[in-house]
Amino acid sequence: MNDKIILGIDPGTNIMGYGIIFAKGTKISLIKMGILKLNAKKNQLEKLQDIYETVSQLIMEYTPHEMAIESPFFGKNVQSMLKLGRAQGVSIAAALTHNVPVFEYAPKKVKMAIVGKGAASKEQVAAMLCHIIDNFHQENIPTMDASDAVAIAYCHYLQNSPKIKQKESSSWANFLAKNPDRIVK
Numbered sequence: 182m183n184d185k186i187i188l189g190i191d192p193g194t195n196i197m198g199y200g201i202i203f204a205k206g207t208k209i210s211l212i213k214m215g216i217l218k219l220n221a222k223k224n225q226l227e228k229l230q231d232i233y234e235t236v237s238q239l240i241m242e243y244t245p246h247e248m249a250i251e252s253p254f255f256g257k258n259v260q261s262m263l264k265l266g267r268a269q270g271v272s273i274a275a276a277l278t279h280n281v282p283v284f285e286y287a288p289k290k291v292k293m294a295i296v297g298k299g300a301a302s303k304e305q306v307a308a309m310l311c312h313i314i315d316n317f318h319q320e321n322i323p324t325m326d327a328s329d330a331v332a333i334a335y336c337h338y339l340q341n342s343p344k345i346k347q348k349e350s351s352s353w354a355n356f357l358a359k360n361p362d363r364i365v366k
Contacts, residue, residue, distance in 0.1 A: 186212065188245035188281070189334025190236065191326045192268040194228050195220040197235070198326030201243050202314065202334045207360075209338060211316040212243060214327040225264065229271045236275035248276040249337035251329070252285035286336050291329075294336040306332050 184205045191198035200214040217235045219228045240248075250273065253266055276283045289299035295306050295313075303325040310317050310331055322328045 186243060186245040187334040187337055188239060188248045189330040190250040190272050191329040191333060192251060192265060192272050193326060194264045194268050196324060196326045197232055198330035199239060200327060200331030200334050201245060204338050209314045211314050214331050216323050216327050229267055232268055233271040233275045236272050240279045240281055245281055247284060248281050249284045249286060249333045251333055252287050254288060284337050286333055291332050291336040294339050295332050303329060
């Protein structure tokens with residue numbers, strides 16, 4: 182994988198998280214993370230317009246090579262799922278309008294990639310990112326939505342990294358043996 186900027190999006194209609202990472206070989210650095218607060222707006226269409234404009238602005242400012250977004254998940258509240266699907270859709274439309282390829286990842290896949298278990302808490306994911314990504318510090322996280330967006334971007338990096346894809350690197354023991362600098366003492 183060549184040097185790459187990846188935009189991660191944790192879609193939402195109350196709070197949307199975003200995270201931008203830079204991958205230079207196996208070194209990952211945080212460029213920016215933040216949130217878009219939408220809960221003050223009552224009109225759904227205005228929220229969708231803000232999401233579209235924010236994602237477009239991030240793309241124009243940071244020129245990511247790819248965008249990773251959390252994929253839809255099934256829930257009991259149909260209205261919530263519909264609203265989330267719309268937020269995902271306008272985020273994807275903004276990326277495609279700017280010719281940025283889009284990749285979707287299920288929440289459990291992201292957690293599995295970062296922590297090693299799909300049922301990990303948001304706090305566990307954020308704590309692990311502190312050890313993996315340069316410039317990522319828990320005290321700088323505005324909300325877990327921003328942290329989740331960084332995790333989505335990092336998951337995308339892992340899914341497309343030839344070094345990580347190798348069969349011999351599939352266990353934690355092999356990963357730690359090859360990456361002693363990632364062990365926290």
